[in-house]
Amino acid sequence: MKKWHLLFLTAALTLVLAACGDEGAEDGTEEEDGAGSTEEEGSEASNDLGEEDLTLSYVEWDSEIASTHVMQKVLQDEGYNVEITPLDNAVMWQSIATDEADAMVSAWLPLTHGNLYEEYEDDILDLGPNLEGAAIGMVVPEDFPVDSIADLGDEANQTVTAIEPGAGVVQAAERAVDEDYDNLGDWEVQTSSSGAMATELRSAVESGEEIVVTGWSPHWKFQEFDLKYLEDPEGSFGEAETINTIVREDLEADSPHAFTVLDNFYWETDHMEEVMLEIEQGASPQEAAESWVEDNADIVSEWTE
Numbered sequence: 336m337k338k339w340h341l342l343f344l345t346a347a348l349t350l351v352l353a354a355c356g357d358e359g360a361e362d363g364t365e366e367e368d369g370a371g372s373t374e375e376e377g378s379e380a381s382n383d384l385g386e387e388d389l390t391l392s393y394v395e396w397d398s399e400i401a402s403t404h405v406m407q408k409v410l411q412d413e414g415y416n417v418e419i420t421p422l423d424n425a426v427m428w429q430s431i432a433t434d435e436a437d438a439m440v441s442a443w444l445p446l447t448h449g450n451l452y453e454e455y456e457d458d459i460l461d462l463g464p465n466l467e468g469a470a471i472g473m474v475v476p477e478d479f480p481v482d483s484i485a486d487l488g489d490e491a492n493q494t495v496t497a498i499e500p501g502a503g504v505v506q507a508a509e510r511a512v513d514e515d516y517d518n519l520g521d522w523e524v525q526t527s528s529s530g531a532m533a534t535e536l537r538s539a540v541e542s543g544e545e546i547v548v549t550g551w552s553p554h555w556k557f558q559e560f561d562l563k564y565l566e567d568p569e570g571s572f573g574e575a576e577t578i579n580t581i582v583r584e585d586l587e588a589d590s591p592h593a594f595t596v597l598d599n600f601y602w603e604t605d606h607m608e609e610v611m612l613e614i615e616q617g618a619s620p621q622e623a624a625e626s627w628v629e630d631n632a633d634i635v636s637e638w639t640e
Contacts, residue, residue: 383591383592384413384414384415384590384591384592384593385588385589385590385591385592385593386589386590387414387415387416387590388415388416388418389410389415389416389417389418389437389438389590389593390417390418390419390420390430390435390436390437391403391406391407391417391418391419391420391436391437391438391439391440392419392420392421392422392426392427392430392431392435392436392438392439392441393419393420393421393422393427393439393440393441394421394422394423394424394427394441394499394502395421395528395529395530396441396498396529396551397529397533397554397555397611397614397615398469398551398553398554398578398607398611399440399441400611400614400620401607401610401611401614401620401623401624402440402441402465402466402578402607402610403419403439403440403441404419404610404620404621404623404624405610405624405627405628406440406596406597406600407419407624408621408624408625408628409596409600409628409635409638409639410593410596412628412639413592413593413596413639414592415590415593420436423499423501424448424451424499424501424502424503425451425501427439427441428442428448428451428452428454428455428459428581429455431455431458431459431581431582431583432455432458432459432583433458434583434584434585436583437582437583437586437590437593438580438581438582438583438586438593438597439580439581440465440578440580440581440597440600441578442461442578442579442580442581443469443471443503443551443576443577443578443579444576444577444578444579445573445576446471446503446507446572446573446576447471447502447503447504447507447551447576448503449503450503450506458584459581459582459583459584460581460582460583460584460586461579461580461581462579462580462581462582462597462598463577463579463580464577464578464579464580464601465578465579465580465600465601465602466553466577466578466601466602466603466604466607467575467577468575468577468604469551469552469553469575469576469577469578469604470551470552470564470572470575470576471503471504471507471549471550471551471572471573471576472504472507472549472550472551472564472565472567472572473495473508473511473547473548473549473550473564473565473567473572474536474547474548474549474550474556474562474563474564474565475491475545475546475547475548475562475563475565476539476540476545476546476560476561476562476563477561477562477563478561479545479547479563479565480545481565482563482565482566483565483566483567483568484511484516484519484565484566484567484568484569484571485516485518485566485568485569486518487516487518487519487522487547487565488518490545490547491545491546491547492545493521493522493523494522494523494524494525494547495508495512495522495523495524495525495547495548495549496525496527496532496535496536496546496547496548496549497524497525497526497527497532497548497549498526498527498528498529498531498532498549499526499527499528499529500526502549504549504550504551504572505524505526505549507549507571507572507573508524508549508571508572509524510571511567511569511571511572512524515569515570515571516569516571524549532548532549533556535548536548536556536560537560540560547565550562550564552604553604553605553607553608553611554608554611555608555611555612555614555615557608558608558611558612559612559615580597580598580600582594582597595639596638596639599637599638599639599640600638601638602634606627606631606634609627610623610624610627611623613626613627
């Protein structure tokens with residue numbers, strides 16, 4: 336009788352323990368799911384996209400085509416829908432100030448876009464340089480017979496082949512011709528576009544003709560041709576510049592992670608010129624940007640962390 340009672344108690348205890356074990360397993364699963372959910376929520380919180388549709392505006396200079404497409408690719412990889420819009424200089428700045436665009440990585444300061452910065456600085460947010468050591472000036476082939484703007488005479492048909500009207504480098508060239516250098520009284524600044532200027536430069540270099548262009552660096556032309564800046568003793572073109580990132584005032588509140596990426600964006604001249612040269616050699620801007628981002632994951636990770 337006692338033996339039967341003992342067996343009964345043992346079986347009952349086994350059932351209880353089994354039930355507790357199942358409950359524990361269920362509780363463990365729930366705890367694991369809960370922990371997973373917390374971790375996922377924490378990840379999202381540290382990578383808060385906010386509004387996911389973004390517009391980047393830019394001026395169609397080779398340097399800004401490169402940087403804007405790289406930033407588009409980086410932000411898209413982070414989960415944003417990014418439209419890029421090429422605009423005239425003045426309209427580009429206005430688009431940020433009026434919230435028609437979210438950001439640009441194309442502000443040449445303090446000279447090239449200095450007047451536009453002063454006009455809109457109360458309605459924009461300057462995140463600082465994304466590239467340092469940029470320069471503008473009169474650029475000529477290395478074998479050009481003159482080394483200084485002050486020594487120009489009748490070279491290159493007394494013409495400076497320029498880019499878009501209103502660009503800072505064009506305004507500086509016009510100031511050099513009209514005000515700063517007496518020897519340039521008969522010279523003309525002939526405006527066109529960045530692409531047209533590059534075409535004229537290539538043609539002149541290949542044919543050995545003299546040419547003076549409004550130039551800037553970073554630019555692929557310094558990788559492909561032997562060029563030099565003419566010395567500028569009167570300082571018409573100013574000192575070295577920075578290229579800055581400009582965003583609309585409410586971007587941080589609306590798209591926090593995009594703001595962080597744009598704020599972290601910084602690279603070197605040779606990085607930009609790698610993208611520019613690949614485009615010049617036939618790759619599309621998208622292809623060149625994707626290639627650079629893939630090959631420089633360590634740099635990109637510093638922007639997106």
